[in-house]
Amino acid sequence: MIKKYTTKNGETRYLFQTYLGIDPLTGKERRTTRRGFKTIKEAKQAERNLLLDVEENGLPSGKTKTTxxxxxxxxxxxxxxxxxxxxxxxxxxxxxxxxxxxxxxxxxxxxxxxxxxxxxxxxxxxxxxxxxxxxxxxxxxxxxxxxxxxxxxxxxxVIKPKSKEIQKKENYYTKEELNKFLTVAKKDSSQVFYTLTHTIAYTGLRIGEALALRWSDINFKDKMISVNHTLVTIDGEQVLQSPKTKASKRTISVDQYTLKFLKDWQLEQKKEFFKLGKPYLHDDNFIFTNSTGTVYVPTEIGKILRRLIKRNNLKPISPHGLRHTHASLLFESGIQPKEISDRLGHNNIRTTLDLYTHINDNQRSNAVDKFIAFMS
CATH class of the missing domain: 1.10.150 (DNA polymerase; domain 1)
Known part of the structure; x- marks a missing residue:
């Protein structure tokens, strides 16, 4: 559409208003107005040139205000x-x-x-x-x-500022500290909580992986645990999803003592379900269920753990710290990093080594001691 208008100086000029199309970003119509042409012919030519440019190159991006x-x-x-x-x-x-x-x-x-x-x-x-x-x-x-x-x-x-150095807290137990914790947990917590914390400390499972376990994931005969899911909280609801990474979906071996505690808890869980009047689904049942017969929420475990530690004046540690404890003790026992990486479900061995630098430092010192002992 061509329109005539008069400038402040009293001169006659022409403008055009035209439809350009639908903006693919906003879904809204795009229109434009161009003014300042001395003749109708100039205005029409400019409009044709603009529409041709839009047809060939798309809508001009710089003309739309996009936040x-x-x-x-x-x-x-x-x-x-x-x-x-x-x-x-x-x-x-x-x-x-x-x-x-x-x-x-x-x-x-x-x-x-x-x-x-x-x-x-x-x-x-x-x-x-x-x-x-x-x-x-x-x-x-x-x-x-x-x-x-x-x-x-x-x-x-942009020149990136240097990140602040992180003062990492020791979120793991030594062998002596773990034994003390488990002794206290066995006396001063529920059977299911003790079984859960012992299982994480002796397998290195993530808390979400442990809570997602069903009895069908435990092979008591071959002493194996299959990790197929992790339990997460999304908008207040408990949801099962695939493990953190591709390598996290794994099968790991379990010691006979951990299996015994799991078997003992399975028998006790059946009794608790009977008291609650709930059907026991055997293999399909979640392993770590609370007093209402439902699977624990990860944050719930954290609260119970903090109360237990405070009550017994133990070294502070998080549920994830029990996983770190397992990894640290594997390193100290001489297990090769590649085997530890597979057991923990890390994507690559570099991740394992980076996470446990404190153990690597200990191993470096041990290497010197072993060399000197050999030379002597």
């Missing part, structure tokens, strides 16, 4: 279908925090290198693991480049 939040939402919609629900939920929480604190109503074209450099500094001061936040930001900005929303990624020019 970072809109691009982030579009990116997350695709991303969440590529990962586990728990991973998506954790990332979404961080993304929402960043948007609320730093990107509310900010146009993605207004995000500059200076803005990003300042943001990196703020994040590095606020979070020890700030790189997990900047990684999300980088993926969204790369996505915007891919969609031709922006020409380049400003994060490519």
């Amino acid at each position: 970072f939040k809109e691009i982030a939402s579009l990116w997350f919609e695709s991303y969440q279908n590529t990962v586990k629900p728990t991973t998506a939920k954790n990332l979404k929480s961080k993304l929402d925090t960043m948007i609320e604190n730093y990107f509310e109503d900010i146009q993605i074209n207004d995000i500059t290198v200076v803005f990003c450099q300042d943001l990196f500094l703020k994040l590095s001061k606020k979070y020890v693991m700030y790189a997990s936040y900047t990684s999300i930001l980088n993926r969204i900005m790369r996505y915007a480049v891919l969609l031709d929303i922006i020409n380049n990624n400003p994060l490519d020019k």
Whole structure:
């Protein structure tokens, strides 16, 4: 549509208003107005040139005001279908925090290198693991480049601040500390809690993997446990999903003492189900059930553990620390890293070695002692 108008100087000029199409990003109609043409012919020619350009190259990205939040939402919609629900939920929480604190109503074209450099500094001061936040930001900005929303990624020019050094707490027990803990747990906790903590400490299972176990996963004859699922909490509901990584789906050997405790608990569980008036499903039943006959929630185990430790003045440790304890003791007993990696369900041996550097340091000292003893 061509219209005539008069400028402030009293000159006659022409403008055109035209429909460009549907924006694939927003799903809304795109229209534009161009003005300043001296003749109708110039206005019509400019309109034809614009429509031809749109037909050949698509809608001009720079003309639509798009917020970072809109691009982030579009990116997350695709991303969440590529990962586990728990991973998506954790990332979404961080993304929402960043948007609320730093990107509310900010146009993605207004995000500059200076803005990003300042943001990196703020994040590095606020979070020890700030790189997990900047990684999300980088993926969204790369996505915007891919969609031709922006020409380049400003994060490519940012100088990354050094991360704060993490003061790691000792979240594992020595052999003596573990024996003391298990002795106390046997006397001062329920049979199911003792069986659970003993099983984790003697198998290295993750807490979610242990709670997801059914009796059908225990092969008492061949002394094996099959890890096929992990129990996670999503929006307040307990959900079974595949283990953390591909290597986490595994079968591990179990000692006879752990199997005895499991067998004893199975007999007791049957009695408890009978008292509750619940049908006992044998192989299909979850192993670690609470007083109501339902599977424990991971956070519930953490609370029970903290109370037990405080009550008996023991060294503080988390449920995951019992898994670390198992790995540490495997190293100290001389088991090869590759075997430990397989048992723990790590994707590669590097992960195992990086997690247990404190044991590696001990082994380095032992290596010197063994060398000197050999030379003597």
